[in-house]
Amino acid sequence: MKVSKRAQDVPPSATIAVTTRAQELKAQGVDVVGFGAGAPDFDTPEYIKEAAIEALKAGQTKYTAAAGIIELRKAIADKLERENGLKYAPEQIIVNIGGKHSVYEAMQAVLDPGDEVILPTPYWVTYPETIKLAGAVSRIVQTKKENGYKITTAQLKKAITKKTAMLLINSPNNPGGFTYTPEELKAIARVLEGTNVYVMSDEIYEKLIYGDTKFVSFASLSEDAYNRTLTLNGFSKTFSMTGWRLGYTAGPLDVIKAMGRLQSHMTSNAVTFGQYAAIAALGPPADEAIEKMRAEFERRGKYMTQRLNSIEGVECTEATGAFYCFPDVSGHYGRNIGGATINGSMDFAKALLEQANVALVPGLPFGCDNNVRLSFACSLEQITKGLDRIEKWLAQ
Ligand SMILES: Cc1ncc(COP(=O)(O)O)c(C=O)c1O
The missing domain is CATH 3.90.1150.10 (Aspartate Aminotransferase, domain 1)
Known part of the structure; x- marks a missing residue:
């Protein structure tokens, strides 16, 4: 065939x-x-598995809203406010089938053929492929060892063209194991002010930070950053739930609604009893x-x-x-x-x-x-x- x-x-x-x-x-x-x-x-921690079993026993085995059950979207909104200083309405949040799906669907929702995405090296292998699948073009920026493999503001300024639609930030980083400092992210946010560049901030390793490293969500840096950022996260790494396939995206309402429309035709909702387990995951035993x-x-x-x-x-x-x-x-x-x-x-x-x-x-x-x-x-x-x-x- x-x-x-x-x-x-x-x-x-x-x-x-x-x-x-x-x-x-x-x-x-x-x-x-x-x-x-x-x-x-x-x-996966026992309290999360228990919650999935309870949900199964209670008959949570049917379709839900494509974007996820409202209780989980509220729990994610609470988490983002409590831990990241981000105010999102539950309608600004979509539950995806793993973080990888969040990346794919978000690209499909915002990129048009010919758009450029600034992709600093080293990058997670899935990004260039999902950019390509959206018909867009990766503009790869080769970072330097002496800069800790992070994109500098000078490199960013140089990479922005009329066609730039998005900058990809993944901090903490796979495969680099580095984390951008709040100051570095603020400097990047300032460069983007006045441009039409969206930010995809992949925060899936947010909780796995070491020493005196501080994590900050890109969208929390300023109102401008909030309005141009899609915040991506998931349960795989933080809660050792790779097989559960649960990720989420938070961002501007029009984009999240567009992702919801795509998702309603592509996959529908994440596994129903898994969504109930995800609510439990975010609860008090999490820390x-x-x-x-x-x-x-x-x-x-x-x-x-x-x-x-x-x-x-x-x-x-x-x-x-x-x-x-x-x-x-x-x-x-x-x-x-x-x-x-x-x-x-x-x-x-x-x-x-x-x-x-x-x-x-x-x-x-x-x-x-x-x-x-x-x-x-x-x-x-x-x-x-x-x-x-x-x-x-x-x-x-
Ligand atoms: C940077 C990054 N983002 C997203 C993901 C997606 O993880 P998952 O699809 O398991 O939620 C991964 C997994 O390797 C990753 O390394």
Whole structure:
């Protein structure tokens, strides 16, 4: 059967490709250490599972409003006001089928063919594909290591053209593990004043921040920022609910209504009993449940960074957010390791997996070929084992 040009143009996710090869090796009995996953390794907290079971037993198994049950949209509005200083009416909020769906649907709702989206590197692999699927064009801005891989106001000013429709901000960042400071975001917001540029602020790693890092929602910076921002968030990372497929978008009423119309034809509502569990997730036990996971991630991230930096030719900044280390490994490019020539992050990841059985994600599909991504959403024991192997492999 014919496959559309649109579908042919979309490559499989690079993060999934590594995981698939690692799974193949595991199936052959190889002991693979996996640093590829973008999912917390904890179980969903019990109080959330209980709420889903209760909802199922109470018969919450039918369609709801496409944009989500009003009780959940109110609970999200309360959360955004309480924790982020953002005032949204429940009608300005739509519940999506995971954060990935929020990104896709928001792009479909605001972008027209030919529009440009400013996409700073490193970027999550899904953004360029969803931009393309909306008929728009990614204007990739190559950030610098010395600026912490963050876009500067000078770079932003230079990237804005008459066609710019959107700036993508993802802080804390996947794959970079960095977080923009409130001052940096304020400076970006000032550059955008007087332009027609929307901001998509992907805040899915909001709760996973370390040390004295402060998180601030872009939309809370000023009235101007509020009016031009779509705030995206979800339950996958914060509550270890990746399989539940629950995300949400908050923003200007006309855009959220447009997303609702699209959603009513594409997917309808998120799973009904899951929506009731999401209300519970945002309730009082949340802080304690999140803190347990956050503190453990912080411990692992510190250890992983310290181990990576002790390896010659590897440079890694300690993560301030999310659960990724994104070291520069280009010090090893040009080498031949175990018979493989390493000329970039793809060669590096492939040779490491085949020769030392450690799975990580090459930086190229994130727009940074000097780097690789290691997730620390796995046990300290696995981290130690994997880093021992990397150290030995590179010392050849
Ligand atoms: C930056 C970023 N945004 C959004 C998502 C979407 O997560 P989900 O679709 O599981 O809610 C992810 C998941 O990897 C992510 O890394």
